[in-house]
Structures are given as structure tokens and as C-alpha cells.
Amino acid sequence: MIAQTPEPTYYAVIFTSVRTEGDNGYAAASERMVELARQQDGFLGVESAREELGITVSYWRDLDSIKRWKENAEHAAVREKGRRDWYRSFKTRIAKVEHDYGFEK
Template identity: 65%
Template sequence: MSLIAQTPQPPYYAVIFTSLRSELTQGYQAMAERMLVLAQQEPGFLGVESAREDVGITVSYWQDLHSIQRWKTNIEHLEAQKLGREKWYTSFKTRIAKIERDYEFIASDNQAG
């Protein structure tokens, strides 16, 4: 699996979830893996990128706002949100942005150096 999501030509949307974790970890990894599987099954899901150090940042990409709303109200996702508030996070923020433009660089295997 690529660490960088392969997204279509813009416009599309990004949901940026930034979090600070609590000391409680039991069940977190399994739930995170389940949420990824479920999100990938949602119509309109385009990809995801995630990093965790002191601050966790997960960016998921979506075709449109309707797809994001449908994911937000998925019954298993609602349960994960509840558990996140109760156990796994000390704080989090969710931002939704419209991607108007993107560009990329991919190093070639034939580069000198």
C-alpha cells in the first residue's frame, strides 16, 4: 500500500483529523484498522494518509461533501467516535477542505546521484 494516497484530478475534498492521544491504548489499533476497512468501502472514498508522533494527523480524501457526511454517520464510525471521546483522545480537531489544485514529485529510479 502506498503511503501517499492516489487521488483524482481536483476538485475533491479532504477531511483532516488531528489528535492528541490519551494513555489508554487497549482496542485502539484494532478500531483504527476497522475504520480504514469501512472507509474504503464507502462510496466516494478516494484514499487516506496518516502519521503519528506527538500529534496524530490522518487525512482522508473524498469525492464530495455528501460522501463525507455519509461516512460521519456510519453506525460503526459513530461508535468509534464515541470511544475516541471516552477513552483514546485527550483532544482532536476535524477540518474539511476542498482541494482545488494538487501536484506531485516522484523521484525516478534513473536519477543520477
Template identity: 65%
Template sequence: MAKLVSVPVPCYAVIFSSLRTEGDDGYGAMAQRMQELARRQEGFLGVESARETIGITVSYWRDRESIARWKADAEHRAVQELGREKWYASYRIRMAKVEEERAFESQG
């Protein structure tokens, strides 16, 4: 079952919205690898992802420096280039400061 992450606030969210090209061509394995790699980065707090017509992945980070290190990671940079070449028709990356979190969990 999918699970939402809880993050300490304040923190930062990197919102990656994308439109994919046709076919998988290794995309699933790459996406899993990038999540594993991100989880090992200092300052990483969690990730949530959904895909229908538009894919949206939100990663949460302790600070902007952590995001900058993730952006500069050599393997991540190589996969970004590959994504532009074969997996994405378009994408947007947005960064936001998360100042508050509220939650609801059903008990039933």
C-alpha cells in the same frame, strides 16, 4: 513502505488531528477497522496518516455528500463516542476542498 495517495481534483479532504491518551487499549485495531470501513464507503478516494506526538489522518472524498454518509455511518459513530471516552485527550476535524494536486516521485 508507506505510500502517498493520488486523488482526482477537485475533491474534499477531512483532516483529523488528535492528541491521544496513554496506552493502546484496542486503539490500533480500531484505527485499522475504521480505515477498512472508510475504504468501502461510496465516494472514498484514499487516506494518509502519520503519528508522532500529534496524530494526523487525512481522508479524501469525492464530495461533501460522501463525507456526510461516512459521518452518519452507525459503526463509525459508535467508535467516535468510544474515542472521546477512552482514546483521545483532544482532537480537531477540518474539511477542505482540494483544488490542485502536484507530485514528485524520486526515480532513484
């Protein structure tokens, strides 16, 4: 589903990853992180797709909201497990969204 974001400006955290083999608890942890992010002040929405390459984009009101999310203890623990068990590689990018437009039937 496409996230319903407000009028710009806001921020996007783009997380691109290549997984290791097997689930090893990944799906449950991923669901929990989305649930937890939704509870964070400043969270605006999330979009995610996974094939060989996974891309998750979360949207945030401001840089302070992103910082607080990164500092969340449960999120930090899951990030460490990701480095250890779930990802062969990943990249995180933070971008300011200045314009957006769309189409819907």
C-alpha cells in the same frame, strides 16, 4: 504511503489528535475504520502519521460522501469511544482541494 487521488476538485477531511496513554484497542479500531472507509462510496484514499500529534487525512469525492461516512453507525460508535477513551483532544477540518501537484522518482 501517499494516497493516489484523482484530479481536483475533491475534499479532504483532516483529523488531528492528541492520544491518551496506552493502546486500549485503538490500533485495531483504527485499522477497522480505514477498512470500513474504503468500502464507502466516494472514498478516495487516506494518509496518516502519528508521533505526539496524530494527523489523518482522508480524501472524498464530495461533501455528501463525507456526510454518509459521518452517519455510518459503526464509525459513529468508534467516534464516541474515541471521545471517551482514546483522545485528550482532537480537531476535524474539512477542506476543498482545488489544486494538487507532486513528485515521484
